[in-house]
Amino acid sequence: MRLHRLDITAFGPFGGSQSVDFDDLSAAGLFLLHGPTGAGKTSVLDAVCYALYGSVPGARQSGSQGMTLRSDHAAVGTRTEVRLELTVAGRRLEVTRQPPWERPKLRGKGTTVDKAQTWLREHDAAAGTWKDLSRSHQEIGEEITQLLGMSREQFCQVVLLPQGDFARFLRADAEARGKLLGRLFDTRRFAEVEKRLAERRRTTEAQVREGDAALLADAHRMQQAAGDAMALPELAPGDPGLAEAVLSAAA
Template sequence: MRLHRLDLTAFGPFGGSQSVDFDELSAAGLFLLHGPTGAGKTSVLDAVCYALYGSVPGARQSAQGLTLRSDHAAPGTRTEVTLELTVAGRRLEVTRQPPWERPKKRGRPGTTVEKAQSGLREYDAVAGAWKDLSRSHQEIGEEITQLLGMSREQFCQVVLLPQGDFARFLRADAEARGRLLGRLFDTQRFAEVEKRLAERRRAAEARVREGDTALLADAHRMQQAAGDAMELPELAPGEPGLAEAVLTAAAVARSGAREQLTIAECGRLAAESAQAAAERALADVRELDRLQRRFAEARERARLLQERAGAHREAQTRMERARKAEAVAPALALREAAAAEHRGAAAAEVRARALLPEGFAEAGAGGLATAARRAAQELGGLESARRGELRLAGLLAERTDLDRQERADEDVLAETEGWLAGWDATRAALQERVESAQEAATRAEQLAV
């Protein structure tokens, strides 16, 4: 940002119109505002701030409106501040007029208050003329804030150092300077950050102490399990190096435990080898014992067999005789079967003769054959008559079925003739019902509409 020109009218201690050419003042690169108290040095800076943001900096912010007007100004002269500057490559002109109380122009004597007015113009280098941008207080404030990138408070803290605060800053001690810088540059947020960081540090220290306490508790339990193989450090929870010392002691104890585990594994392997050898020896002894028992049992069975040798020879002799008798056993069986069949045939003959009539009971074989032929002839005639009787019964049953079917057909024919006789009347009634139903449907649709 670069200031070019500032015009003041009835502002602060300046009763008339004053103009400050910053281009001429800054031609040497640096300029100084100086003068006695009340000469208006601070008012020039207030005018710059008022032109940019519509308010003055610091505690003088309450000096708005009518109080900004100079007490030395003529009643008809309006307070006005105009600032010409270049910012972000754009040449702008800002005009601010605070509310003021002026004499009434006509009517009864008295005064009236006019509202504040603002204006923003931009110089068009191509056309070589100024063009109006806005007359809204809010739009102008947002445009200036966006171009400068700073709010009024930030502009006052960074660009304008309030009058009197710099001398107080030079004479103050370190604590007072810190408070003053904090008030000027709004370092309260950094104090809040520092406070939050301190709280987080204390919370972290508390968590570290809690972790160290839990770690020491675990270390004591490990020491009870490891015995003299583990030595704990003489450090309190929260002291630096506690975790590393505990981990080192645990590593040493772990190495010792691994060594003892290796020794125990070697002892276990030796014991397993000895157990396997003992099991093999036990298996050999058990096998020898089994063989010895079998040998003793075999000797006992041999003694018993020797004692039973005589009975065995007698049984063998009887078996030889049985084998010789076995050769004629089929013939004896056939003889017994033939005798049984003969006895059965004789009994059957006696029973058959008992059933014959008296004339044939004493007849011989020839008479019996003749009688058998006659009986066969009679049986043939009787069989033919029986077949004819069966055929006649079937024909009678078939005739009965045909008669019943004929009567059923006659009933169906009579029913059909009666139905055909009434078909015209039935058809007319059905047609009338169909037409009535169609009319009802049409009527229902009309009623629905």
Template sequence: MRPIHLQIAGLQSYREAQDIDFSALTGAGVFGIFGPTGSGKSTLLDAMTLALFGKVERAPGGTQAIMNQAEQTLSVSFTFELGHALGVKRYRVDRQFKRGGDVSVLGSLCRLIQYRDDEAIVLADKAGEVNQQIQDILGLSMADFTRAVVLPQGKFAEFLTLTGKDRRAMLQRLFHLEPYGDRLSAKTAARFKETDVAIRALQAEQQGLGDASQAALALAEQRLGEAREAARGLRERLAACERRAAELRAVRELQRERASLAARQAALAAQAPRVAQLAARLARAAQAERLRPLVRRRSAAEAQLAQQRGVARAAAEALGAAQGALAAAQAAHAA
């Protein structure tokens, strides 16, 4: 960020409007602001911070007691440039405040402007929108800006007098690097502990290996050969046992099958009387089946005989009636 122009009025010791043109100063790339203590050097940085973020880093609450006691309004306008891949972009931030109490102030105007082809374009005109736009443009929050760009007053002299560990701690505090240092220390301690545990494990394993001389190696090879021979014998015994186990499993299966057949035979034997009864009933049924035509013919003959008997009975009754009629006719004739 390159400062171009700063205008302040009513800010701390700057009661009257002040215009500061940085164009001539920034031409060389580096410039300094010098003056006795209390001359307002830090107020210029406060004015830039107030214009960009609406707060002053060293003021209580960000805005308490920043207005000159003899004034009722405070204004600040800051023009700056930022370099981009497409070129340089120029912005201007305007803010105005009015007194809200003895030490408090209230924002009355806030505006962010971008210059494009000598034309001023308003990007935002509300405090929240301006703050967000500034953070997006700079890529820094107010805390980041005051730590990385604006070094707080008195911290630089303190930093120069520090050495070694104290200087590293100071840098950590300035740039809020304590969490990273703590995590690095914790990670280093954990790595050291893991390495120490691994070393102890290797030492214990080395002690467990014992003597590694030629004689010990030869003895170990001899024991290895004996162990291999014993393992070969055990494998042969294992194969024999597996074959025997297979034979015994086959025998057990045959015994189970035999027991099953015996049980089935016993069940069939228990059903023999009932089977004999069924066979006798079947024989009688077959005999009855052979006699069924005769029974049918007998039944038909009996029905025919009964029918003929009925006819004969009817004829006898008709004959009796005829005889009675004849007798009556004869009697009538005789009379």
């Protein structure tokens, strides 16, 4: 995944509109997002997460239907909006989300709530235009999750590394970390090799036990013929050293 541009309006501490050109920032390689406490560093990352998944990390997703994402400094008539342009899995996409908005009624007194809105578009490089893909929250959420290969929780644990939350990933059990890292680094081919090797091991072990059982049967017949002069080893089919022990007893 590569981020290209982020546009924020009335989101978090940003009362107006702000834009982040990630292509320009990353032109020289790595870049650092820094500033004093309250400057909006975390809110920029929250906006990326919100654009992708429709929610922000952990406890910051509070309040009714996400309406607390709206900036307290925004003008009354300005609607909260986040737009993210990114390339993922070779596709250049643009995701726009507007959380629910409680605004003054156009007629009369009081307020009304506008529903959340979501748009997904894809850039057609050949035509140089944007093509509308969906306005369904569910469809867009499923598409983004499938392309990224991560749920929101996994994205927040591994990609965003929000303040203090990375410790949860470190404390997760081995199975949970293994599943997540397997999806991140696409280790399916290694898992398939491991599966095939395990199957070959089980097949070989079964063949060894079958051969050991036949060897023990022959040893019992030899013991019956030799009487008490031959002492058989107290080993079961599949135990290491069975063949050597039988040969030693028969010598």
